[in-house]
Amino acid sequence: MTTLSPLNALPALAVTPLSNATASVASVSATASQESVTTSASTIVTIPSMIGVDAPVVYTPEGKLANVAPTVTWAQNSTDAVTLAMAGDYMSQPISGQFYGLGSALLDRFKTTGSDFSQSVNVASTGGVSGLGQSAQGPQGDIKLTVKTASGVEVDIALDSGGGTLSVSMHSSGKLSDAERDALAKMADGFQHAIDGLSAVPPTVDLSGLMDADPSVVSSVKLQFNVTNDGSNNLAVDFSTSSATRTLSISGAAGKMNVDVDTSNSALWGSDAQRSQAIASYLKQIDNATARGHGNAALMSMFKDAFSQMNSSYGTPSQQLAGTAYAPWLAQSDHAMLTGLADFSASVTETPVSSNPFRLGEVDAFAYQLSQSTRTEGNLLKGTITQTQQSHLSASYHQALTGTGAPVLNTSKTSQNYYYMQINDDADSTTQIATEKGKLLSASLSQSSSQSTHQSEYVRGALVSDVTTPSSSSHSKDLLALLKPLFENGQAERNSDAWQQALAGIHSMVLLGATTS
Structure with missing residues (x-):
């Protein structure tokens, strides 16, 4: 011995x-x-x-055994689809790879069973970097999906990755019907697309698949997505949708955004064509604001995707205004004078940057807000509808004296040759409609816009010019006057091509930015 x-x-x-x-x-x-x-x-x-x-025995400086393979431990010995997906994911380094195909595999289980489920794999590294990428100080991923059915059953799904562990769990508060299981299974691809988009670098927004569930079966969907300990790739997302509201907030290193949509009054929704035209108009405004305020292209691309998806198909509209004594059936002409979108508020704000060490107070910043609100007043016989759209842009940035790029600024006076631009813009559009016994009494449109550009010019660090350039415009239209001839000659009653063209023209007029940009 x-x-x-x-x-x-x-x-x-x-x-x-x-x-x-x-x-x-x-x-x-x-x-x-x-x-x-x-x-x-x-x-x-x-x-x-x-x-x-x-x-x-040889140890690494971190106190781990050297040249020893990690130990892989599974909570359950199984060959089900979820476990097989995890077996292909847990060795992946990026967060995106660790959740690859895992969300869809979980919801696919509802095709055959509604039972609870859990599984986890732990990689105990004894010799260095673990199979899940890094130690507890590495990237951490946390995803939660909560679905409530119309019958009151709540289904909670969780995916977690970090510290050498990949785990999933699925729990239902009650027995699911076949229709409920089928609705959950149909969300599988949408759930995975949301995960793949948000975990990509740079992240993208793909939430449409979580808003398509049958409202008679699914009452609400909530998604929470968080990545931490991953430096500039950290991301926090909170999304929810129900028959009354849709909300989305995203926060990351580049900035943050919020989109809230009130879907409780479906009578305001226009046709698919009207809604598509309104969304396209708003996306153009966002592009214009991005260019004018030198916004972050990747962040603004996410904002555009978020805005368009949150205002995608709302479902089947009703004809009568809800929640008010004024409940007329909206005619074609009424819808033409409204945007066709549900009321909303949307905002995006970039993380401010002090890019000039010579003047730290000169901050590169960008903030943009959009909103629509609709007010109804009256009784069963007569009343008014007032719809207001608004936008606001506040931005500041540095620009080289020659060319269009940003200057390279440091503490040397020789670098201090630049323009410091400050932007402050506002726009609004208000439509007011009055009816009595279903007859259009009056319809008007008022729009206004204002822009302010403050340009400070510096040469070798000295202010040589400081100019503010304001501009503004406003106008109003009598929309009823545009339609009155068509009412009188029977074009409206016959729903003629001329009538439809007139309605399309009015709808283009009422959109924010149509004549104010």
């Missing part, structure tokens, strides 16, 4: 400095008798023999 001695019990090494500074050869003797050999021109090192003794 071999007896191992502690490492600290080994005899001390005897080291003698080289007598010749130019000597390059060392002689090492390792004998069981610990015999020393002397050579006048060499360093003499005496090491105890390791013959018959196991090699010492």
Whole structure:
């Protein structure tokens, strides 16, 4: 039997400095008798023999065993689709890879079963970087999907990754009907698309698949997505949709955005063509604001996707205004004078940056807001509808004196040649409709816009010019006057091509930015 001695019990090494500074050869003797050999021109090192003794265990600087494969532990020994997906994911380094195909695999289970489920895999690394990428200080991913059915059953789904562990769980508060299981299974691709988009670098928004569920079966859907400990890729997302509201908030290193849509009054919704035209108009305004305020292209692209998806198909509209004593059936002409969108508020704000070390107060910033609100007043016989759209842009940025790019600024005066631009814009559009016994009494449109550009010019750090350029415009139209001839000659009653063209023209007029940009 071999007896191992502690490492600290080994005899001390005897080291003698080289007598010749130019000597390059060392002689090492390792004998069981610990015999020393002397050579006048060499360093003499005496090491105890390791013959018959196991090699010492080697540790990394972090205190882990070196050159030892990690230990993989599964909570359940299974070959189901979810486990197979996890087996292909847990070795992935980026967050996106760790959730690849996993969300859809979980919801696909509802095709055959509605039972609860959980699984986890843990990679205990003894020799360095773990199979899940890094230690507890590495990227952490946390995804939660909560679906409430019309019958009151709540289904909670969770996916977590980080610290060497990948885990999933699925729990239902009650027994699901076949229709409910089918509705959940149909959300599988939409759930996965949402995960894939948000975990990509840079992230993208793809939430449409979570808003398509049958409202008679699914009453609400909520998604929470968080990535932490991943530097500039950190992201926090909170999304929910129901029959009354849709809300989305996104926060990351580049900035944050919010889109809230009030879907409670479906009588305001226009046709698919009207809604598509309104969305396209707003997306153009967002592009214009991005260009004018030098907004972050990637962030604004996400904002456009979020805005258009949150205002995508709302479902089947009703004809009567809800929640008010004024409840007329809206005619074609009424709808033409409204945007066709549900009321909303949307905003995007970039993370401010002080890019000029010479003047830290000059901040590069961008903030943009859009909104629509509709007010109804009256009784069963007569009343009014007032719809207001608004936008506001506040931005500031540095621009080179020559060309269109940003200057390279430092503490040297030779770098301090630039324009500092400050933008402040507003626009609004208001439509007011009055009816009595279903007859259009009056319809008007008023729009206004204002722009302010403040330009400060610096040469070698000295302010040489400081100019503010304001501009504004406003106008109003009598919309009823445009339609009155068509009412009188029967075009409206016959729903003629001329009538439809007139309605399309009015709808283009009422959109924010149609004549104010």
